[in-house]
Amino acid sequence: MRDFEPSDISRYPTFEDFFTRALKTASRPICNVDDPSHAVVVADSRVVVFNSIGEAKALWIKGKNFSLNDLVMSNEVGDKFRHAAIASFRLSPQDYHRYHSPVQGTIQSFQSLPGDYYQVDPVALQSNVDILTRNRRDFVVMETKEFGEVLFVAIGATDVGSVQIHKKYQRAGETVKKGDELGVFRFGGSSIIVAFQRGSIKFDDDLLGLSEQKIQTSVEVGMSLGWST
Numbered sequence: 112m113r114d115f116e117p118s119d120i121s122r123y124p125t126f127e128d129f130f131t132r133a134l135k136t137a138s139r140p141i142c143n144v145d146d147p148s149h150a151v152v153v154a155d156s157r158v159v160v161f162n163s164i165g166e167a168k169a170l171w172i173k174g175k176n177f178s179l180n181d182l183v184m185s186n187e188v189g190d191k192f193r194h195a196a197i198a199s200f201r202l203s204p205q206d207y208h209r210y211h212s213p214v215q216g217t218i219q220s221f222q223s224l225p226g227d228y229y230q231v232d233p234v235a236l237q238s239n240v241d242i243l244t245r246n247r248r249d250f251v252v253m254e255t256k257e258f259g260e261v262l263f264v265a266i267g268a269t270d271v272g273s274v275q276i277h278k279k280y281q282r283a284g285e286t287v288k289k290g291d292e293l294g295v296f297r298f299g300g301s302s303i304i305v306a307f308q309r310g311s312i313k314f315d316d317d318l319l320g321l322s323e324q325k326i327q328t329s330v331e332v333g334m335s336l337g338w339s340t
Contacts, residue, residue: 139332141290147215148257150312151289152334153303155207156200157327160314160337167197179306182264183250184224191252192262194309198336201302201327208296210265211332213305215289216255221281223249223274246302249276249294253287257339262306265294273297290333312337 143149152158161167168177180189202208225247247267252260267274276294279285287293314337321328 139290141333142335144290147255147289148339149289150213150258150307150336150338151211152200152330152332152336153198153213153263153293153305154200154202154210155331156202156303156329158198158200158318158330158336159322159325159327160196160198160318161322162196162314162319163309164193164195164197167199179262182248182304183222183262185222188220188250188252188262191260192306192308195262195306196309196312196314198305198307198314199302200305200330202296207332208301209292210294210296210303212253212287212289212291212293213263213336214253214255214258214261214287216253216258216261216287218280218283218285218287219252219254219260220283221249221251221276223276247274249274251276251280251293258311259308261308262304263293264304264306265296266302266304267296274301310340313340 139155142151159167164179178189179192179195180186183189198213248264250262250264252262254260265274265276274294274296277292280287280291280293315335318328318336
């Protein structure tokens, strides 16, 4: 609990307050915080990364009809990320459940989409059911100088009470800094997908190598994710 504020568990009046606990300042240092060409991890989680949607579908997301167009329910948005590189973060109930921006940029658009709360563990993701496109989710598109447009999708899962991107970041034109807290999940497991336009990012080699072996890497907010190309 030393990473959180308050650090005394008795100061949380409800379990929900504990579940959505906030980090202490500087408890998750942001890698190369002043370098906007360096993208960072968005959540305490397990992550896999892929250089294309095709690789992600072949190795990790097996839903037969999965596409980013369906995930965001928009051809206009989805078509911009048709050949995107993907980072998929899975949070468990014991994790810190606030999530942060991977990049520096400007909010271009926000949308909240209704849905269910199916499980998003690896077994579920590798079934033929399109879990991610059926679950409750919020997304923002961010415009950046270094990566072009970046899509950030927060997805609810089993027992999640809500998915909430902060109102500040629901407004087009709002500036966001790398590492800024974008929103929070209420109780339960959850998932995040971040999509980078084709050719805009080089993911860290260690993350790519493990992902190719279908191995998730345990990560924390602010760790290195990759670099703009």
